[in-house]
Amino acid sequence: MARTPRKRAQAPQPIARQAIVVIHGQGEQRPMGTIRDFVHALWQDNPQLDTPGEDHPRPRPIWIVPDDKSGLYELQRITTPEHNGRRSDFFELYYADLLNATPLRNLWRWIRRLLWIDPAYVPPHMRWPWAVFWVLTILTAASALGAILALPQILDTNWYDHFVSEAARRGQVISLVGLVLILAPKFIRPLAMLKRLPRQLLVLLVAIGILDSFGWNGHVANLMVLGWLAYLAGTLLLPYFGDAASYLSAQTETVQSRQGVRNRGLALLKALHEDPEYDRVIVVAHSLGSVLAYDLLHILWREVGPTKDNPPGPEAVAAFAALDTFVAASPRNSWSAEQVATYQALQWRLLDALRTQKGKPGTAELSGWKISDLVTLGSPLSSAEFLITDGRDDFARMKTERVLPTAPPPPYDTTRGAIYPDPQKGPVAHHAAVFSAVRWTNLYDRTESPLFLLGDAISGPLAGAERFGPGINDTKVEITWGRLSWRLFTHNFYWTDTAPKGEPPAGHITAFREAVGLERGVPSTRLPPEAQ
Numbered sequence: 001m002a003r004t005p006r007k008r009a010q011a012p013q014p015i016a017r018q019a020i021v022v023i024h025g026q027g028e029q030r031p032m033g034t035i036r037d038f039v040h041a042l043w044q045d046n047p048q049l050d051t052p053g054e055d056h057p058r059p060r061p062i063w064i065v066p067d068d069k070s071g072l073y074e075l076q077r078i079t080t081p082e083h084n085g086r087r088s089d090f091f092e093l094y095y096a097d098l099l100n101a102t103p104l105r106n107l108w109r110w111i112r113r114l115l116w117i118d119p120a121y122v123p124p125h126m127r128w129p130w131a132v133f134w135v136l137t138i139l140t141a142a143s144a145l146g147a148i149l150a151l152p153q154i155l156d157t158n159w160y161d162h163f164v165s166e167a168a169r170r171g172q173v174i175s176l177v178g179l180v181l182i183l184a185p186k187f188i189r190p191l192a193m194l195k196r197l198p199r200q201l202l203v204l205l206v207a208i209g210i211l212d213s214f215g216w217n218g219h220v221a222n223l224m225v226l227g228w229l230a231y232l233a234g235t236l237l238l239p240y241f242g243d244a245a246s247y248l249s250a251q252t253e254t255v256q257s258r259q260g261v262r263n264r265g266l267a268l269l270k271a272l273h274e275d276p277e278y279d280r281v282i283v284v285a286h287s288l289g290s291v292l293a294y295d296l297l298h299i300l301w302r303e304v305g306p307t308k309d310n311p312p313g314p315e316a317v318a319a320f321a322a323l324d325t326f327v328a329a330s331p332r333n334s335w336s337a338e339q340v341a342t343y344q345a346l347q348w349r350l351l352d353a354l355r356t357q358k359g360k361p362g363t364a365e366l367s368g369w370k371i372s373d374l375v376t377l378g379s380p381l382s383s384a385e386f387l388i389t390d391g392r393d394d395f396a397r398m399k400t401e402r403v404l405p406t407a408p409p410p411p412y413d414t415t416r417g418a419i420y421p422d423p424q425k426g427p428v429a430h431h432a433a434v435f436s437a438v439r440w441t442n443l444y445d446r447t448e449s450p451l452f453l454l455g456d457a458i459s460g461p462l463a464g465a466e467r468f469g470p471g472i473n474d475t476k477v478e479i480t481w482g483r484l485s486w487r488l489f490t491h492n493f494y495w496t497d498t499a500p501k502g503e504p505p506a507g508h509i510t511a512f513r514e515a516v517g518l519e520r521g522v523p524s525t526r527l528p529p530e531a532q
């Protein structure tokens with residue numbers, strides 16, 4: 001590619017206002033329920049923003065103002081006062097209502113796919129969860145079959161006489177004690193200290209009392225197990241995995257819900273992108289929300305990115321060339337921490353060149369790219385070949401065909417990188433080059449031991465040629481809480497400071513704040529020597 005003449009570098013424009021878009025994970029989330037915790041961690045109680053020698057109130061002040069960009073009256077924008085010359089606005093991309101009505105057949109189809117998937121397609125870190133999934137499925141089927149076969153005997157037994165007999169008294173007392181310990185603190189204020197008792201232990205006490213009341217009858221025990229499994233399905237399987245079934249699997253029944261979720265997300269990102277008040281947009285996504293964020297950035301890049309429909313300016317072309325030069329000289333399988341840092345510095349320079357390409361109001365001219373960072377927390381994309389594609393080969397093929405963007409982007413051809421010369425428009429980026437400009441940081445807390453519930457089994461690394469490219473900043477954190485340093489299922493603790501009161505912030509909170517970088521400085525426009 002011919003060298004593009006570079007204009008004289010201008011002083012970088014400061015970032016005066018930025019938007020942080022928070023995308024929640026799966027489950028029955030309440031509007032504004034997640035974003036407040038994110039704002040508290042990133043702004044209100046963030047010591048990294050403190051100016052030495054000045055007093056900073058805790059929590060820092062915020063304002064709740066009407067949100068005219070999300071399209072939902074249930075949502076509000078949370079904005080901060082100006083700090084070091086920059087204001088931050090927090091928006092929530094809420095989509096739980098669009099996936100709420102998950103038909104059981106969608107969930108069943110997704111569960112059936114996971115059960116009957118070729119074991120060779122199951123990645124090593126998912127083999128234990130997959131095995132447990134099979135065990136629970138077999139247990140449910142056996143319990144249901146036992147209940148059906150025992151139905152005539154259950155209906156023929158006089159359970160009332162047995163329940164009011166003298167032999168049932170001990171079990172009834174045990175159950176009554178458990179119920180009193182659960183309900184009394186709710187209605188009697190002086191007994192509030194009883195709330196410290198583990199709720200699960202009290203429920204187990206009630207269950208033991210019921211079994212004892214019926215003489216530890218096997219049929220009763222089986223019905224209780226079946227009821228417990230049904231409760232788990234209603235409170236965990238449908239709300240959480242139902243959302244995943246509606247979004248991750250492209251089926252006839254899920255196309256409409258997937259389209260609705262993406263349309264809402266694109267409307268918010270476009271509104272922020274077109275607003276001249278914003279100089280930078282950061283996307284922070286948790287769990288299933290990270291899959292949605294990944295899709296939205298790819299679609300948005302195709303529509304408003306520096307492709308042939310919106311060609312980049314000379315400064316951006318030079319920054320693209322610097323990226324391509326660095327990528328061509330680097331290995332494709334894995335990078336060191338220093339190489340990732342260099343790549344992200346080049347991405348930041350490209351972002352600065354693109355965001356200053358302001359569109360002209362009243363014309364069809366598009367504005368430059370403003371999204372600087374994608375921060376994923378507990379992302380199931382680490383199991384993409386298992387959850388999204390049909391195995392490792394299909395996953396690799398979709399990356400090569402630029403259906404799934406990577407960081408760095410796949411080359412346009414054997415001689416050109418993220419940019420190529422269009423006959424009419426000149427140098428432009430291809431449609432899957434979104435992670436040329438967007439820095440991707442991934443936080444995960446996964447343990448490789450069979451005790452997969454220790455840590456976050458849903459999360460995992462995303463960097464590397466076998467995943468989503470070596471240019472991702474993978475950050476492994478270890479989330480613990482309490483005096484015993486508990487590690488049980490930390491999937492929802494990435495934005496919660498679990499450090500004891502009075503001690504420095506927990507390591508995962510510090511990593512989270514650094515990944516977002518609310519006050520990340522404007523980069524120098526000077527390009528590295530190899531790109532000049």
